[in-house]
Ligand SMILES: Nc1ncnc2c1ncn2[C@@H]1O[C@H](COP(=O)(O)OP(=O)(O)OP(=O)(O)O)[C@@H](O)[C@H]1O
């Protein structure tokens with residue numbers, strides 16, 4: 001309950017028409033000319049000192065991408081993206097490839113501080129109890145500027161670094177796993193990403209190791225007209241465990257910006273990966289001007305027996321969200337979970353959901369999706385659950401609820417279910433409800449203000465999913481949800 | 491304490507007038523009962539006092555201790571001391587009853603410029619009040635009113651009333667849906683709250699509630715007006731003769 005009060009105070013203390021993270025950091029940057037050609041791909045690869053094989057891999061992806069067309073099946077509308085009018089790489093000039101924090105531009109450190117992400121280990125150590133420590137990989141536009149607690153993690157055998165560094169330092173792991181879950185030509189945006197991906201995180205947890213702290217990556221888009229092409233690869237070897245959290249923000253700008261990410265997770269026998277996202281990209285203004293176009297391919301492969309992957313996402317930002325974190329349940333007895341809260345307000349459009357592909361025997365999956373639509377926004381849940389002929393004993397439970405605030409928004413549920421074995425048991429529940437005026441009046445009659453009443457009702461609606469997040473992020477997410485819905489009633 | 495003068499009210503988006511120049515006074519320490527046929531406007535009156543938005547006040551005024559309620563939002567009226575026990579309490583899915591109670595109590599305290607309740611004090615108060623009303627503590631962990639029986643919902647209204655300690659309590663058919671024992675428990679709960687500085691407006695159809703909560707005055711409402719006022723014996727008379735003499739079908 002304290003959290004609700006805190007949320008409301010926070011909402012009141014800021015000018016909510018101002019997206020809180022919308023400031024711009026003034027920096028000198030290196031960027032190539034706008035547009036996408038083979039030269040752009042070569043430029044990016046060269047800037048990252050990549051080996052020849054990586055450049056060839058990218059060029060191959062680029063040639064394939066040129067033969068593809070943008071998908072149009074989702075329920076989102078946007079003017080055609082001019083791929084030649086985007087910068088594909090932008091890196092701060094000062095200390096572009098920093099060896100230590102001292103080489104990082106102080107303006108960037110200041111930026112992360114403002115975002116509430118201290119990067120100096122001494123500061124983190126001073127402020128946080130050891131069990132709550134989080135290692136951060138900070139990605140600013142196209143480069144990872146710093147990864148904290150690397151040495152401490154290395155002692156446990158955990159590799160946590162930027163993908164750029166992994167390509168140089170751990171090529172055998174990267175070659176083995178990159179694109180092994182999301183093939184290069186999986187879809188238009190994934191292929192584009194394969195050609196021009198700039199940075200993201202790499203995680204390897206060795207056999208039997210329980211990662212000693214939470215890992216996280218914080219993505220910040222700062223430069224104007226610049227796309228961000230995140231690439232993240234997480235491998236949990238046999239019997240290991242890792243919990244990973246991704247956060248993201250961007251300045252308030254009138255132009256739309258593209259974020260096209262690919263995230264691949266691999267869990268081997270008895271391994272578990274918990275992946276959480278708090279997505280807070282700039283959503284655009286109430287009329288739909290500006291905001292991030294978020295086209296993301298996230299997929300986890302439960303490759304090993306009894307492995308487990310769980311996705312938890314809180315989506316409050318972006319002008320357009322196109323995102324379906326999925327699980328391939330290959331290993332016998334493996335388990336996939338998807339917990340999602342998608343909040344849309346203003347003119348935001350969300351088309352999101354998940355896929356659970358049951359391939360192994362006795363595989364189980366669970367989907368809890370909560371959509372909250374307000375303003376003139378539109379939210380679609382798209383979910384697929386399928387069982388292969390050999391996936392005997394597969395089980396899925398899906399619960400998908402929508403909450404509408406006001407009468408100008410829309411919510412849609414599109415489930416696909418396909419079972420090729422008669423032993424599969426798939427359960428699906430869906431509801432759509434509205435925050436009723438009577439419910440609001442009841443709360444207000446008890447003394448709650450309009451905002452307090454909405455916050456309380458919405459928190460009740462999303463509780464089941466928030467409980468999946470690590471405690472401090474749950475509080476953060478709860479605040480975000482309330483802020484996103486500010487001005488949605490009355 | 492509560493003064494209503496010449497209140498004329500219509501449904502906001504319709505041309506339907508429901509209260510037609512209603513006058514009513516409830517004094518501090520008084521328990522006033524309102525009886526009247528279905529559709530005469532009793533619930534409407536309670537909603538308008540509490541500040542529901544579906545109605546438009548065309549004329550008249552409502553004063554609570556001299557303060558003009560019509561200029562206040564529903565939550566401000568609650569903080570000023572108005573409490574309405576709903577005829578049909580609403581469900582709040584996912585919000586534990588405890589959570590709701592604390593939010594409401596603190597919201598009102600804040601509006602009055604008082605400090606937030608400390609959690610141990612809050613829990614003590616809630617448990618004490620719940621025990622008196624025979625409400626199982628387990629129930630306080632469940633989402634408010636979700637899956638509660640009709641009688642349980644009504645008890646929960648009285649629990650909220652006890653915890654919020656309002657100065658003007660309006661009970662809209664709190665007796666409907668209660669079994670005989672529950673009726674007695676709820677009535678005891680209300681009687682325990684009777685006080686010098688508190689007024690009650692009890693809307694009911696049945697004498698059996700008024701056997702337990704003995705009113706000081708009884709008002710008869712018909713077609714959006716108070717048409718007769720008397721003592722507690724008026725309720726007994728109505729029980730026998732119905733509303734026919736007030737121009738209504740019995
Ligand atoms: N929002 C509304 N829209 C349309 N008609 C309404 C609305 N609210 C109340 N009414 C009408 O106003 C009249 C009075 O209703 P009200 O609920 O106040 O009666 P009541 O005296 O409480 O009746 P009961 O004893 O059955 O509870 C009824 O005819 C009802 O249909």
Ligand SMILES: [Mg+2]
Nearest residue numbers: 532533534577
């Ligand atoms: Mg009524």
